[in-house]
Amino acid sequence: MEELPGTLGTSASLALRLGQAIFAVASLLFMCLDVEFYSYTAFCFLVTVMGLVVPWSLTLAVVDIFSVFIKNPARQRGIISIVVIGDWVLSFLSLAASSSTASVTSLLLASDGFCSVRLCTRYQLAAAMAFLSWFLSLSSWLFNLWLLPSL
């Protein structure tokens, strides 16, 4: 079978997974350090979703590392299906969380007194990082979905 870049067990997939984890961690750091995020529902949602994305991406990154360096790509239909479903759910959740955070932040910026410019910039950065993480997660999902019918 031809090796499609970006599917589970390739080095491109490893790069995508590491990118997802890094952006999700960056989003968590921007949101959590010194910030009382738990007073807004949308921010709690973002933290929850990013807290799910990090272990998921790191687990699959470990699988990719094994496949790339120990040369044993385990491509069973069941495993790829689980990966596709997980990526799909997480990408929808990340998109919803990042757009909620972005809209709430723009509302807070527009109404004075709710957050300082410095704090709101951090919220916006957290939303942007979550958006990038969504984009990479969507790419992983598309590559694996493309592989699925040929298994």
Add this chain to the structure above:
Amino acid sequence: MEELPGTLGTSASLALRLGQAIFAVASLLFMCLDVEFYSYTAFCFLVTVMGLVVPWSLTLAVVDIFSVFIKNPARQRGIISIVVIGDWVLSFLSLAASSSTASVTSLLLASDGFCSVRLCTRYQLAAAMAFLSWFLSLSSWLFNLWLLPSL
């Protein structure tokens, strides 16, 4: 070729398209009648996206009606690809818009004085209708995507 329910040109697809259009129109009505929606970015985004969903769904509903009643299902790979891409983009946009609206509304409800309970309930209903429209749009997309490799 076996007739997969929900793909372009079937009666199930017609029902899905009509549902999308009805929910999108309901969301627009809840948002626009008597309400100053244009003061919030998230609400403008919702109105824009729902304004795109309505003509898209109605156009495809007309195609479905022709296929169902005049018995001429035009299933070319190019047409289905365009439908799949359009559904995909619109489903992502609807999800982002409905989650933004829902989070902004919950924030407005939490901070007193920004909107009355009656107004906020209408915003929430608009978000719920947009969410239902997203769900139907996602279903259409999945059915057509499933059909695509067999063409």
